[in-house]
Amino acid sequence: MSTRRKFYLWHSRYDKNVASMSFMGTITNPSVLTPAHQNPLLMHVVLAIAEMHDLVTESFGNRRSYSLTYHWCNAMSSMRQFLAKPIPLSERDVLWVSANMISLSHLAYTHIDERSLEEAWPLRPPSPADLSWFTICDGQKIIAELTNPLREDSAFCLPAREMCTISTWVSRLGKGDTETKERSRRWLPDGFEAFFGVSCSHYTSSYTTRSDSNTDNVGTNYRHGQENNMNYDQTSRADDIKTNPYYTAVKAAVEVLELELDRGNFLVHVCFARAFDASFREMLLQKDEKAMLVLLYWYAKICDRRIWWLWKHSYTEGLAICKYLEMAWTASGESVGLGLLELPRTCLMNVSATMV
Secondary structure, X not given: OOHHHHHHHHHHOHHHHOOOOXXXXXHOOOOOOHHHHOOHHHHHHHHHXXXXXXXXXXXXXXXXXXXXXXXXXXXXXXXXXXXXXXXXXXXXXXXXXXXXXXXXXXXXXXXXXXXXXXHOOOOOOXXXXXXXXXXXXXXXXXXXXXXXXXXXXXXXXXXXXXXXHHHHHHHHOOOOOOOEEEOOOOOOOOOHHHHOOOOOOOEEXXXXXXXXXXXXXXXXXXXXXXXXXXXXXXHHHHHHHHHOOOHHHHHHHHHHHOOOOOOOOHHXXXXXXXOOOHHHHHHHHOOOHHHHHHHHHHHXXXXXXXXXXXXXXXXXXXXXXXXXXXXXXXXXXXXXXXXXXXXXXXXXXXXXXXOO
16 A cells, blocks of 8 residues: 555544544644645655554554655655755744654654563663653754744644643643642542652642632631742742752642543643653653653553554553563562552553554
């Protein structure tokens, strides 16, 4: 079957496998992909994704094809050519959507050749490819600055605004500048925050608009007490952020991972790991065990959705982290950490090796 034919078959199934969030559903609309027929960059990107989709959704034993390598390498080459010179105004949308599709599909591309957990990070020998998707995400942000998809004449103005709004909200989690409301624990196990030396949360941020209809019923003394507690919490939080390298990521994890993984919140979950700051990413690269546990919980939660470009990455690397931490904490006698591996291991093992 030709690559172009594979692309049309893939696109006909795209709504089920990828467009579970309005952002991706918009940028992959057939009328939007029309420029792919005239633009080499976008053409190679979409054809590479078509090949990738077939390989990822089939058995784990399949290796990347010649045509996938051809289109992927040409897409990377075209991207470099675009960035080596001033970007024509007429090509800004093509560059932006190509960068987004490369960023997402890179997660699938890097795991196509892995036959066993030992070939996945962190079990494999150190490689420049380790957690390279963080670098790809940074590059995507730079391209967004160059192309300004938020401008009124952009074909992707609406999805770009959605992406920007959610990314900004997620990046502020754990830093004390978001609104809060009471929450009840649903998914994370007891002791999760305490393991990182983080105080247990009693409040959570809300991405949805909060109703203030009952504000007038709150007594003056109660409001003053809340303000005093808020001032104390802000001071304490600032100290924790400075002294505890896990604080921000763990607090953000509590906020995001307790949300339902549904159509409305899927992009919020995707943006969570993209929002890790440079110091936390460095801890991951250094295989800091507690930092890896945070990433593992994200993989376990996001994997359940089985989105084709993400599920194999989260499944494979998640189980590899499980095995790495289990060996490390069994040797060191870290019983609490071993207990916290039970939930993500169960979630990952429940994910079958084939798409449904």
